[in-house]
Amino acid sequence: MSVAVAIDRVEKRFGSVSALAGVSLQIGEGEFFGLLGPNGAGKTTLISCLAGLARPNTGKLVVMGHDVVTDYRAARRLLGVVPQELVFDPFFSVRETLRIQSGYFGIRNNGDWIDEILANLDLTAKADTNMRRLSGGMKRRVLVAQALVHKPPVIVLDEPTAGVDVELRQGLWQFVQRLNRDGHTVILTTHYLEEAEALCGRIAMLKQGRVVALDSTSNLLARFAGQTLNLRLASPGTLPEALRARATESGGRWTLPLADLGEIEPLLSTLREAGCSIEDLRLTQTDLEDVFLGVMQSTVSPNKAAV
Amino acid sequence: MLGFRTLLYKEVLRFWKVSFQTVAAPVLTAMLYLMIFSHVLEAHVQVHGVPYPAFLIPGLVMMSALQNAFANSSSSLIQSKVTGSVVFVLLPPISYVEFFLAYVMAAMLRGLMVGTGVVLGTIWFAVPDLQAPLWVLTFIVLGGAIMGALGMVAGIWADKFDQLAGFQNFLIMPLTMLSGVFYSIHSLPEFWQQVSRFNPVFYMIDGFRFGFFGVSDVAPETSLAVVAMSFVLVSAATLALLRSGYKLRS
Numbered sequence: 001m002s003v004a005v006a007i008d009r010v011e012k013r014f015g016s017v018s019a020l021a022g023v024s025l026q027i028g029e030g031e032f033f034g035l036l037g038p039n040g041a042g043k044t045t046l047i048s049c050l051a052g053l054a055r056p057n058t059g060k061l062v063v064m065g066h067d068v069v070t071d072y073r074a075a076r077r078l079l080g081v082v083p084q085e086l087v088f089d090p091f092f093s094v095r096e097t098l099r100i101q102s103g104y105f106g107i108r109n110n111g112d113w114i115d116e117i118l119a120n121l122d123l124t125a126k127a128d129t130n131m132r133r134l135s136g137g138m139k140r141r142v143l144v145a146q147a148l149v150h151k152p153p154v155i156v157l158d159e160p161t162a163g164v165d166v167e168l169r170q171g172l173w174q175f176v177q178r179l180n181r182d183g184h185t186v187i188l189t190t191h192y193l194e195e196a197e198a199l200c201g202r203i204a205m206l207k208q209g210r211v212v213a214l215d216s217t218s219n220l221l222a223r224f225a226g227q228t229l230n231l232r233l234a235s236p237g238t239l240p241e242a243l244r245a246r247a248t249e250s251g252g253r254w255t256l257p258l259a260d261l262g263e264i265e266p267l268l269s270t271l272r273e274a275g276c277s278i279e280d281l282r283l284t285q286t287d288l289e290d291v292f293l294g295v296m297q298s299t300v301s302p303n304k305a306a307v
Numbered sequence: 308m309l310g311f312r313t314l315l316y317k318e319v320l321r322f323w324k325v326s327f328q329t330v331a332a333p334v335l336t337a338m339l340y341l342m343i344f345s346h347v348l349e350a351h352v353q354v355h356g357v358p359y360p361a362f363l364i365p366g367l368v369m370m371s372a373l374q375n376a377f378a379n380s381s382s383s384l385i386q387s388k389v390t391g392s393v394v395f396v397l398l399p400p401i402s403y404v405e406f407f408l409a410y411v412m413a414a415m416l417r418g419l420m421v422g423t424g425v426v427l428g429t430i431w432f433a434v435p436d437l438q439a440p441l442w443v444l445t446f447i448v449l450g451g452a453i454m455g456a457l458g459m460v461a462g463i464w465a466d467k468f469d470q471l472a473g474f475q476n477f478l479i480m481p482l483t484m485l486s487g488v489f490y491s492i493h494s495l496p497e498f499w500q501q502v503s504r505f506n507p508v509f510y511m512i513d514g515f516r517f518g519f520f521g522v523s524d525v526a527p528e529t530s531l532a533v534v535a536m537s538f539v540l541v542s543a544a545t546l547a548l549l550r551s552g553y554k555l556r557s
Contacts, residue, residue: 054556055552081398087391100317104395104400105310106309
């Protein structure tokens with residue numbers, strides 16, 4: 001698989017704050033790649049560097065073989081970016097916005113493709129409406145449409161479903177998945193981890209400007225494989241000392257990771273011996289959220305994890 | 308090339324869609340100036356042997372053109388920065404030179420349209436001569452370009468609308484109002500005459516006016532040299548800002 005995006009030891013500082021502290025990643029052509037991390041982890045800064053909105057202090061970013069600084073024209077033609085902020089130009093209608101955006105990328109007579117994007121994003125009825133009159137969800141769709149006018153082989157979506165209703169989210173993902181099936185490389189940042197789990201083949205997790213996990217989604221899930229026991233004790237109840245070290249508590253519920261199901265019986269007997277009575281008990285499968293929390297809380301050496 | 312042309316088209320369409328505010332309003336303001344000043348001074352004042360209303364018209368044309376050229380590029384940039392829509396012009400493969408040319412040319416075009424509007428709106432009051440149209444065109448084009456570029460600097464530098472208003476009210480307005488629009492600097496005390504000679508806008512107005520009447524406060528060649536030099540300096544500064552990505556690309 002050839003490389004769509006290569007990011008090599010990218011550092012970006014804002015004053016004394018280090019937003020990216022040496023990020024290296026390679027994303028293959030046709031991948032659906034997830035970029036996850038808490039707020040301030042550097043996801044948007046990394047995307048900004050890729051799109052030429054920010055300039056890295058050191059390191060190199062390459063899109064389909066074109067350096068984003070020295071060969072920026074070619075690199076930007078190959079990249080479609082959906083920005084995180086809900087921005088729009090209030091002077092124009094939806095169709096005007098898309099025509100103008102096509103022109104910026106050197107494309108004239110783009111009407112057929114614009115019609116197709118409008119139809120796919122359910123915007124046809126709003127084509128001649130001024131941007132100011134659109135709802136937030138509609139504006140978000142136009143942002144996606146704008147990123148696609150030049151049919152970029154690499155599409156970057158920075159939190160595209162923030163504040164978007166469920167119906168649109170589903171429709172948007174179907175469209176993006178279709179683009180991915182047609183060969184487009186998709187890079188996604190999202191706070192909805194279930195989306196990343198369902199869509200992304202591979203995921204990088206960023207923390208404080210560093211890659212702390214980089215693997216296929218299935219491997220990440222396997223790394224933290226197992227079940228979690230989630231229980232609530234009848235009041236007044238607290239977990240025995242022996243179990244408290246491995247448990248986390250939130251809203252009166254205790255969560256205990258299990259390496260295998262055989263751990264349940266000894267665990268329950270420890271509770272019985274301590275005189276604890278269980279009010280509610282659930283067994284859940286590990287999902288990406290557990291992986292995410294596990295990675296973020298772990299003290300794994302970033303350099304090791306980024307290999 | 309299509310990227311540049313589209314950006315120019317977008318910038319022109321932007322002000323044209325609100326032309327009542329961006330073209331008609333400044334023409335009306337200029338007409339009001341002319342009505343009031345010519346009413347008060349017509350019977351009393353001649354400048355360079357020209358009746359006052361006719362003398363005033365070229366000054367008003369140029370002042371309106373310059374102020375509107377500045378307003379165009381500066382307001383477009385600050386609006387798109389504040390709303391965030393500036394990303395739409397930063398993401399495409401448009402070079403900083405194309406970016407500069409598109410904004411400056413759109414600003415110049417708005418200046419020319421407002422200037423033409425002022426000529427048409429004031430023609431009923433007095434018809435100034437047009438002795439050297441090439442000088443007229445040269446000065447309004449260069450003046451508009453300088454102000455368009457200066458508007459880019461202000462729009463890029465300002466983070467908020469009030470900062471831009473400060474730039475406009477405390478720099479652009481005094482420079483244009485105190486440039487000999489309403490008077491010949493020879494009517495000023497010696498000290499203020501000398502001060503006026505440090506104002507590049509004075510040369511824009513004076514050279515422009517020479518194109519109409521064939522007389523001016525300083526030689527038109529001198530004005531052209533000052534204006535051309537100003538254009539080179541302001542353009543170089545604007546291009547340097549754009550190249551560095553100052554306040555546009557972090």
